[in-house]
Amino acid sequence: MKSRDEYRISLEVFEGPLDLLLYLIRRDELDIYDIPVDRVADQYMEYINAMKVLDLDIAGDFLVMASTLLMIKSRLLLPDIEAEEGDGEELDPRLDLVRQLLEYKQFKDVALELELRELAQEDIYIRDSTDGVELGEETTSPIHELNLFDLLGAFNDALKKVPQEDLREIFAETYTVTEKIGVIQQRLKSGGVLNFKTLFSSMASRMEIVCTFMALLELIRLGELRAVQQGSFGDIELQDSRGLQ
Amino acid sequence: MSDGRPPFSAILGALLFAARQPLSVEHIIKVVQQTSDDLGMDLTVTAKRVLTEIVQLNESLENCGVFVAEVGGGYRMQNQRDCGPWVRRLLEKGKTSRLSRPALETLAIVAYRQPCTRSEVEQVRGVAVDAIMRRLIELQLVCISGRSALPGRPQLFSTTRQFLEHFGMRSLNDLPAKRG
Numbered sequence: 001m002k003s004r005d006e007y008r009i010s011l012e013v014f015e016g017p018l019d020l021l022l023y024l025i026r027r028d029e030l031d032i033y034d035i036p037v038d039r040v041a042d043q044y045m046e047y048i049n050a051m052k053v054l055d056l057d058i059a060g061d062f063l064v065m066a067s068t069l070l071m072i073k074s075r076l077l078l079p080d081i082e083a084e085e086g087d088g089e090e091l092d093p094r095l096d097l098v099r100q101l102l103e104y105k106q107f108k109d110v111a112l113e114l115e116l117r118e119l120a121q122e123d124i125y126i127r128d129s130t131d132g133v134e135l136g137e138e139t140t141s142p143i144h145e146l147n148l149f150d151l152l153g154a155f156n157d158a159l160k161k162v163p164q165e166d167l168r169e170i171f172a173e174t175y176t177v178t179e180k181i182g183v184i185q186q187r188l189k190s191g192g193v194l195n196f197k198t199l200f201s202s203m204a205s206r207m208e209i210v211c212t213f214m215a216l217l218e219l220i221r222l223g224e225l226r227a228v229q230q231g232s233f234g235d236i237e238l239q240d241s242r243g244l245q
Numbered sequence: 246m247s248d249g250r251p252p253f254s255a256i257l258g259a260l261l262f263a264a265r266q267p268l269s270v271e272h273i274i275k276v277v278q279q280t281s282d283d284l285g286m287d288l289t290v291t292a293k294r295v296l297t298e299i300v301q302l303n304e305s306l307e308n309c310g311v312f313v314a315e316v317g318g319g320y321r322m323q324n325q326r327d328c329g330p331w332v333r334r335l336l337e338k339g340k341t342s343r344l345s346r347p348a349l350e351t352l353a354i355v356a357y358r359q360p361c362t363r364s365e366v367e368q369v370r371g372v373a374v375d376a377i378m379r380r381l382i383e384l385q386l387v388c389i390s391g392r393s394a395l396p397g398r399p400q401l402f403s404t405t406r407q408f409l410e411h412f413g414m415r416s417l418n419d420l421p422a423k424r425g
Contacts, residue, residue, distance in 0.1 A: 109424060
């Protein structure tokens, strides 16, 4: 079996904790100025746990945000003694976080605008240039249509459907990422499009789901596969992207 | 021309045609001046003259598929955008690869906050940006522009001319407006 390190995925190339929070807020159509922290904190932890199961190289920043959320959650539960003594205004413990989220969101919007302009520049050529900036292959994002959190969320759903494993007996589990890559490629070859849920529906072991998911990420990274979502938070479909180039 | 020397409009067109990067007005003036001196020719141009000639040049280039565009603090000749698909086929280029979202966000923050330290960027994004920053420097979209007076004298980052060119901007004033 290949070592797990070989498939370790660095989240650095994806998004950070603020992205995850904004994602959760957008998904549930929450008011950013009045975030239900206990609910969001719980969901945030679910995503962190999914990352742990995958042995993703969770950036320390994700854990810092987790503790910030928990701190805010506990402060919201406790009465603010100073404020009750009539001493000064009651400060919403969420204030700093909201400010940070709003600031970040501004830049995210600017980034979107830049993306459009970059796209518009694609049709512009200049004489004998070195074609402007050569971006190479590394920075292409085949995951474009879909973000990491959509995939992680779907992965988490798949994990939840697995029946509790019987811990008394130990079977050697024979799943490997390499083998799963082969399986996915095979299924894509015959069908062309694969539904994310269907892919995982017949699986009964966590290890199998984890291996399959890792295989999926690897194929997306290699650009052999594309994950597309039908509308926000809709079903995820996997397509063979080699024929599309 | 009686002396067989080309008019300024022709020289300007030739310079823009041959340049490898956007030409600033100052650069054009300097090149014209020095060459005229060498040739013993009496030709001095002002910035205003250069700008007027560029407008005229564009008028005469109408429907030629190319025009002079203002990008990255200078002027360059480029094709009309709607002709892009044909040029792409000719040059046998595939789809150009694009920057990732995190890279674009990092760029946006640097562009607005420049010169800024890496930790300022990380504070906004809430995540480490070392790898992305290295990549952006490699791509010459960002450069190290100095050192901050803060403890440890951290490096300061700024965007480059290539950054403006990559997004087709004349100057940093063309940055998308921040909303909210």
